[in-house]
Amino acid sequence: MCFSGAMTAISTKALMEQLRLKYQQKPWTETLKLVHFCMDKPLQRLDGNAPGGPLVSCMEKIQRTLNAKSLFSMMNRLESLSKQKGLNAHVSPSGTSCYITSNMFYIEVQLEKNGNVVYVKLAHLGEAPVVCDDLLQHLRMKNYDAFGKILEDLSNLYQIPGDSEMKAKGYLALQALEKDLYSMFLLDRTQDVNRVTEVLHGKVGHLVPRTGGAPMNIEFYISPYQVLEATLSPGSQVCGTKTVVTLEGTDMLYKLPLSPLLVDSQAGEDGNPVFLPLTDELSMDLPAFFVLKFHAPIPMSSSSIEEIQSLTGIQITGLKLAPLYELIVQSTLKEKFSEDLSTRKSCFIVSLPDCPKHCYFINKGSEEADLAGALVSKIPFSHPKCVPGVIEILRHQLAYNSLISSCVSEKHINEDDSELLYFEVVPHKNTSFSVFFLHPAKENLACEKSNVAFI
Numbered sequence: 204m205c206f207s208g209a210m211t212a213i214s215t216k217a218l219m220e221q222l223r224l225k226y227q228q229k230p231w232t233e234t235l236k237l238v239h240f241c242m243d244k245p246l247q248r249l250d251g252n253a254p255g256g257p258l259v260s261c262m263e264k265i266q267r268t269l270n271a272k273s274l275f276s277m278m279n280r281l282e283s284l285s286k287q288k289g290l291n292a293h294v295s296p297s298g299t300s301c302y303i304t305s306n307m308f309y310i311e312v313q314l315e316k317n318g319n320v321v322y323v324k325l326a327h328l329g330e331a332p333v334v335c336d337d338l339l340q341h342l343r344m345k346n347y348d349a350f351g352k353i354l355e356d357l358s359n360l361y362q363i364p365g366d367s368e369m370k371a372k373g374y375l376a377l378q379a380l381e382k383d384l385y386s387m388f389l390l391d392r393t394q395d396v397n398r399v400t401e402v403l404h405g406k407v408g409h410l411v412p413r414t415g416g417a418p419m420n421i422e423f424y425i426s427p428y429q430v431l432e433a434t435l436s437p438g439s440q441v442c443g444t445k446t447v448v449t450l451e452g453t454d455m456l457y458k459l460p461l462s463p464l465l466v467d468s469q470a471g472e473d474g475n476p477v478f479l480p481l482t483d484e485l486s487m488d489l490p491a492f493f494v495l496k497f498h499a500p501i502p503m504s505s506s507s508i509e510e511i512q513s514l515t516g517i518q519i520t521g522l523k524l525a526p527l528y529e530l531i532v533q534s535t536l537k538e539k540f541s542e543d544l545s546t547r548k549s550c551f552i553v554s555l556p557d558c559p560k561h562c563y564f565i566n567k568g569s570e571e572a573d574l575a576g577a578l579v580s581k582i583p584f585s586h587p588k589c590v591p592g593v594i595e596i597l598r599h600q601l602a603y604n605s606l607i608s609s610c611v612s613e614k615h616i617n618e619d620d621s622e623l624l625y626f627e628v629v630p631h632k633n634t635s636f637s638v639f640f641l642h643p644a645k646e647n648l649a650c651e652k653s654n655v656a657f658i
Contacts, residue, residue: 241558247317251407259575271316272619273328274314274315274316276318277318278294278298279548281301281312281460282294282301282441283353288355288358290303290354291305293634298649299316300312300313305361306328307327307360307367308326308357308361308563309326309373310323310325310328311323315347315460319343320339320343322339323335323342325416334415334643335414335415335416336414337417338443341353342469353417357416359449360374360449362451363453363491364490366473369490374449374450375461375491375492376461376493376539377390379463380448380459380460380587381448383463383465384410384587385466385644387465387590388406389406391406398422399430401421402424403598407590407594408421408423408424420445420447420448421446421590422443423444423597424598425649426443428605429442430594435587444497444597445599448493448494448495449493449582451583452490452491453490453492453583455490456488456490457492457517458585459489459493459585460487461483461487464478464481465478466478475588476588476591478588492583493583494583495584495593496580498583500534500578500580502527502577502578502600503578503600504633504634505527506633508576508577508579511596514589514596515582515583515593517582517584519579519582519583521580525573525576528565530578531604531611532565535607535608535611536611536613541615549564549565551612552612553612557622560624561623561625562624562626563625565607565625566628568628574630574631578588603634607628607636613623625640625641627639
């Protein structure tokens with residue numbers, strides 16, 4: 204046993220000596236960089252359930268939290284983040300530039316000797332590089348999560364089947380769509396129009412073009428509470444419901460425009476934009492479609508979903524039908540009060556100024572076709588002319604959702620209270636509903652039926 208132990212010790216000592224001799228000619232910074240590189244590899248393979256997974260997860264969080272305080276540490280951070288997002292990273296011979304690359308685009312990050320970021324440029328395939336202020340600010344603020352999210356968005360632009368040429372065609376189609384949407388945005392815009400009016404009444408809402416890594420987004424609805432806030436607090440920046448305009452790969456071919464289709468800046472006789480016909484010269488069959496993607500799923504009625512599908516000619520997949528009111532209640536609780544989605548409570552106490560407390564019972568209805576709904580995360584389409592119609596349907600649905608969600612609060616009824624005023628909200632077809640309550644002068648129930656109309 205002693206002889207075996209001695210041999211083991213000698214072997215270990217000899218191995219360490221060989222390692223020392225191998226790396227004694229290399230500077231310490233290169234060795235440290237190699238160690239960091241080797242430590243990064245397991246981070247992409249281990250999950251939380253694997254041996255060492257919790258430790259790796261903890262180390263990732265520490266790495267994200269630590270600020271890069273030198274050129275070397277900033278380069279390591281960029282290289283590590285690039286690998287996590289499936290991209291390549293290369294450092295220039297001068298050691299002050301980092302290039303994050305894919306087959307379709309690259310990002311150049313120029314640094315100073317102390318690690319401060321000078322500028323960030325983005326170049327898509329075949330285009331000249333442009334300065335990206337959003338990426339620059341994220342790196343200067345050490346907001347690596349936001350920087351990584353933009354890297355993901357850029358990569359997702361090209362996640363369509365086919366070779367580089369096919370992916371480039373998909374990017375051309377997205378550019379053509381964005382130009383048409385921006386032209387529609389300018390159609391009915393005047394110098395004195397405010398943002399709230401644009402959001403609620405513009406053909407494509409309040410549109411912000413794609414800048415660098417940030418995709419084009421459209422703000423298309425603001426609730427009455429937010430409109431009141433904007434009116435009472437001039438200069439306040441209320442944020443309504445937005446959708447991101449992007450491209451997604453599919454298993455089927457769709458005819459997408461490769462150049463803008465809007466004829467000119469003038470609308471037709473009916474007030475709607477005039478588009479060129481989608482000919483073979485202006486379009487191409489691609490394994491992709493355009494998408495309006497929401498930051499949070501929107502509860503939508505079956506009738507609204509069918510109306511959108513009829514308008515776009517493309518099915519919205521992955522939907523799970525459920526009672527519409529249940530979806531609205533659950534989404535409201537999650538958004539406003541961070542409550543568990545599994546809650547089954549239906550009675551909510553709402554306090555109103557100079558008025559007795561109201562108790563609303565939300566009748567969630569049944570899963571019949573005309574009372575059912577689904578959570579919609581994205582809407583596919585293939586032609587820019589679909590967008591104004593889709594936005595009008597979305598505005599109507601969100602106005603309805605806002606009205607129903609106003610009856611929801613974090614306060615639930617626990618026992619009968621004679622001082623409460625009780626109401627029951629019952630859904631009907633489309634966007635109509637009834638409210639039952641005790642008649643103030645007679646000992647019987649009264650009913651008020653309403654239908655939501657977005658104005």
